[in-house]
Amino acid sequence: MIAPIDLTADQQQLQDAAIAFAKQALGRDMIARDREERFNREDWMQCAEFGVQAMPVSADYGGLGLGLVTLISVMEGLGYGCRDSGLLFSLNAHLWTNSIPIQIYGTEAQKQRYLPGLCNGTLIGANGASEPDAGSDIFSMRTRAERVGDHYVLNGAKTFVSNAPVADLFVLYATIDPALGPMGVTAFIIERDTPGLSVGKHLEKMGLRTSPMAEVILEDCRIPVENRLGREGRGAEVFECSMEWERGCILGSFLGTMRRQLEQCITHARSRKQFGKAIGKFQSTANRIVDMRVRLDACRPMVYRIGQLKDQNRKAVLEASVAKLFVSESLVASMLDAVQVFGGYGYMTEQEVERDLRDAVGSTLYSGTSEIQRNIIAKCLGL
Amino acid sequence: MDSTKEAIRTYILNEYLPGESPSNLKDDTPLRTSGILDSMATLNLVSYLEQTFGIQIDAHETGVENFDRIEDIVALVASKKGA
Numbered sequence: 001m002i003a004p005i006d007l008t009a010d011q012q013q014l015q016d017a018a019i020a021f022a023k024q025a026l027g028r029d030m031i032a033r034d035r036e037e038r039f040n041r042e043d044w045m046q047c048a049e050f051g052v053q054a055m056p057v058s059a060d061y062g063g064l065g066l067g068l069v070t071l072i073s074v075m076e077g078l079g080y081g082c083r084d085s086g087l088l089f090s091l092n093a094h095l096w097t098n099s100i101p102i103q104i105y106g107t108e109a110q111k112q113r114y115l116p117g118l119c120n121g122t123l124i125g126a127n128g129a130s131e132p133d134a135g136s137d138i139f140s141m142r143t144r145a146e147r148v149g150d151h152y153v154l155n156g157a158k159t160f161v162s163n164a165p166v167a168d169l170f171v172l173y174a175t176i177d178p179a180l181g182p183m184g185v186t187a188f189i190i191e192r193d194t195p196g197l198s199v200g201k202h203l204e205k206m207g208l209r210t211s212p213m214a215e216v217i218l219e220d221c222r223i224p225v226e227n228r229l230g231r232e233g234r235g236a237e238v239f240e241c242s243m244e245w246e247r248g249c250i251l252g253s254f255l256g257t258m259r260r261q262l263e264q265c266i267t268h269a270r271s272r273k274q275f276g277k278a279i280g281k282f283q284s285t286a287n288r289i290v291d292m293r294v295r296l297d298a299c300r301p302m303v304y305r306i307g308q309l310k311d312q313n314r315k316a317v318l319e320a321s322v323a324k325l326f327v328s329e330s331l332v333a334s335m336l337d338a339v340q341v342f343g344g345y346g347y348m349t350e351q352e353v354e355r356d357l358r359d360a361v362g363s364t365l366y367s368g369t370s371e372i373q374r375n376i377i378a379k380c381l382g383l
Numbered sequence: 384m385d386s387t388k389e390a391i392r393t394y395i396l397n398e399y400l401p402g403e404s405p406s407n408l409k410d411d412t413p414l415r416t417s418g419i420l421d422s423m424a425t426l427n428l429v430s431y432l433e434q435t436f437g438i439q440i441d442a443h444e445t446g447v448e449n450f451d452r453i454e455d456i457v458a459l460v461a462s463k464k465g466a
Contacts, residue, residue: 139422139423176442177442177443180442180443180445180446181422182422182423182425182426183422183425183426183429183442183445184442232441232442233441233442233443233445234442236423236426237426237430240423381401382399382400382401382402
């Protein structure tokens with residue numbers, strides 16, 4: 001049984017503030033920036049001033065120490081008020097694959113050194129795990145980390161690295177011995193100007209085009225042992241932790257996007273007239289909008305349940321995968337419905353409906369494909 | 384030793400063999416080579432052993448030689464606790 005979610009007065013107030021902030025400050029010039037794949041660092045800094053990057057981080061390191069339910073409510077507000085889904089994706093990548101793993105697995109020195117900058121917007125984080133031959137089978141990675149005295153020497157290449165072109169800090173994964181499988185994987189914190197690290201080919205995408213992505217190449221990249229994140233051979237644990245947080249929390253902004261599109265579709269279906277009446281009076285159109293509402297109502301408790309579990313320091317592996325699978329597929333279905341409700345206009349770039357669809361498609365792929373989520377759920381069910 | 388073995392057996396039954404009769408998981412039942420424990424399950428088991436018994440297991444100690452049977456795992460834990 002999934003309990004319904006009622007935000008507290010404070011959380012509702014914060015969500016309302018996030019909506020107002022996003023509408024007023026974020027997502028300008030979106031059509032051109034989407035076309036040109038331009039990340040907006042000014043908006044990034046505005047988000048930092050609002051406190052987005054600081055929310056889940058402890059106050060000891062420059063954060064606000066807010067609970068996850070509160071953060072999800074803010075993300076829902078941003079998804080509703082901000083049309084730049086690429087920016088929200090970049091924020092999520094930064095939070096769940098940099099800030100959170102450093103907070104959980106980092107040494108005191110690492111936390112002191114990196115978390116304040118990750119909170120105040122001056123550092124942008126990126127995460128590199130995927131490789132050309134290690135996608136869903138992530139722990140078959142070939143990037144090597146060889147211990148040489150008080151350093152590791154890293155060689156290899158990472159692909160699909162979100163934020164890479166603008167990142168200041170990378171959490172990257174390499175293996176000390178491929179024969180060890182997941183038990184060989186080790187995580188490292190690498191600063192952008194480290195010799196041997198270079199950002200490679202820019203990767204053009206179907207959607208989320210304002211969130212830049214590139215390859216990262218490591219050539220005899222010497223990393224001090226003190227920049228290892230967590231224990232040697234425990235990178236898989238760090239990665240799984242990142243994914244558990246990301247799978248659950250990246251969905252918060254989807255709720256806002258789904259709500260915004262639902263409202264736009266209702267408005268359009270009430271005002272657009274064909275054959276002498278509003279198109280919403282035709283069942284075939286109304287039913288699509290009804291389905292969008294049903295999906296949103298089904299998705300929302302799933303997402304907030306993850307926040308509740310994590311706020312109680314409980315694991316949410318199963319719940320995060322259930323939510324990731326259902327919410328991402330619902331998002332795609334609803335954005336497709338929105339295009340159909342808007343008809344030919346929905347297909348036009350100018351209407352900014354088709355971009356939400358393009359932005360949505362990646363959600364069934366990143367942070368583990370829908371197929372991988374089903375595998376995780378099956379395993380949790382003892383199958 | 385018996386309490387260690389029982390804790391490990393209970394963990395494996397709960398996490399990786401739900402619904403299985405406990406009597407079917409014997410001390411010498413193959414775990415890694417039979418697929419009951421895949422590599423991620425082994426990683427999770429290692430974390431459990433470290434937290435439960437206050438020991439540290441290195442990456443190179445997580446192979447089949449130490450994790451294919453409950454009796455091997457118990458021996459590894461015992462050697463770590465005695466070390």
